[in-house]
Amino acid sequence: MSYQIVQPTNQVRLTNVAVVRLSRHGHRFEVACYRNKIINYRQGTETDLSEVLQTERVFTNVSKGQFANSKTLQKCFDTSDETEVCRFILNKGDVQVSDQERAAQLESTIREVASMVSEKCVDPASRRPYTMAQIRDAMKRSGFMVHPTRNVKQQFLDCVKLLQKKGVLNIERAKMQLALVLVSTGDEGDDYVERRNNAISLLVEEGVARSDIVPTKGDDDTRIIFQSDPSLYRKMESIARNPSVQGRMEIIQQCVTEEGDVTLGSELERRAQQQQQNAINEEEKSSKADATALDNLSDKLQSNLIIENNAPALYDDNHEDSRTTNKKPVNSRKAQKAAQKKSKKAKRREKEEQAEREQRIAMEKARQKERAERLGIVADGVCTQVSSGNNQTNVAEGGGEGGSTKPCNTCGGAFTSGEYRMHFRSDWHRYNVKLKMKGVTPVCEKEFLLCDADAFFY
Secondary structure, three states, X not given: OOOOOOOOOOOOOOOOOEEEEEEEOOEEEEEEEOOOOHHHHHHOOOOOHHHHEOOOOOEEEOOOOEEOOHHHHHHHHOOOOHHHHHHHHHHHOEEEOOHHHHHHHHHHHHHHHHHHHHHHEEOOOOOOOOOHHHHHHHHHHHOOOOOOOOOHHHHHHHHHHHHHHHOOOOOEEOOEEEEEEEEOOOOOOHHHHHHHHHHXXXXXXXXXXXHHOEEEEOOOEEEEEEEEOHHHHHHHHHHHOXXXXXXXXXEEEOOOOOOOOOOHHHHHHHHHHHHHHHHHHHHHHHHHHHHHHHHHHHHHHHHXXXXXXXXXXXXXXXXXXXXXXXXXXXXXXXXXXXXXXXXXXXXXXXXXXXXXXHHHHHHHHHHHHXXXXXXOOOOOOOOEEEEOOXXXXXXXXXXXXXXXXXXXXXXOOEEEHHHHHHHHOOHHHHHHHHHHHOOOOOOOXXXXXXOOHHHHOO
């Protein structure tokens, strides 16, 4: 029988203990602390060691309750004072965090980053911020991963850049409203006006829209109010400290966003303006593309013209031109002759094929005309013929007798539902389709039966 005292299985062991662990000279040392006091101790806000440690003892294993002996402490730390050893372990050791604590810390960091994105970023079209749910969904779809120990502000900047790069969310940093104050020196002459003009010109050079710059005159100074991207704040400060400006920079509003409820009319108007602006942008892009294509075409034609001027011309023996004696061939003369001969053969072959096609069509039209005259067919191509095998009248203009019929637009005539499908598989219909593709008038069934085999397989 075992005499070891076993803890009940329904009781969680050491639930409120944070373990700080340190390995030194091949030995492991641990101290048991309160979870919410370790960070305060390392930041210097908590100096009382009894408020940080649950017990001022050094362990080799906190979960098993094994203490470190004084000989090991003397060997590894050159002292057997456990208070000094605890201070050393608290400063240099690693805090052991459980999975639940790590998940809670990660969730807290994600919430802080999403909250900062929601507060400091807006939709460029409506100038309104996104909700936390939209931001977190966009972060998940873009694959953004937070780091538990990195600065939250730096992770916020990385998150905004990733959302813009992936295109998951149409987002940008909300602009800051700043004021460049030009302190009056009592002289309202040309020097003061020149300082103001220099300040406005420097702001425009840094990307600030001139329409967003509003100079206002106060009792003692002039304030130039404008909106700028937060990433340009240091440049704005350097402009204020410029000797040609001699002013100071003030922050009026950290994030400029649209306020108030959204009405249906304003939203429709905003979307109409956005669509109009998108159409204008598309027209500008297409015009630029056309201009680029024209430039490329002109460059290509010019290069071809230069090559043609530099290439040697082929002259007859009796041709008198002094230019041929001065120009040197770009390529070998044999290659040029071979290329010219090849192009001439291709053109000649194309002309022969075209003439052969025209001759075939003319011969077929003459043959069809001769058959029509022999059979006494009228000029407009209408052929009325009674088929004895089918006991049915087929009319080329689309009529039919006896029940519902369907016309054939290629051959003419009308057929019942049972014979309509069989007609499309017949040699007569296939022959008329071939004639129709060649631009020849189709024939009726009586004329087709008089055709010879050579005419069918032509």
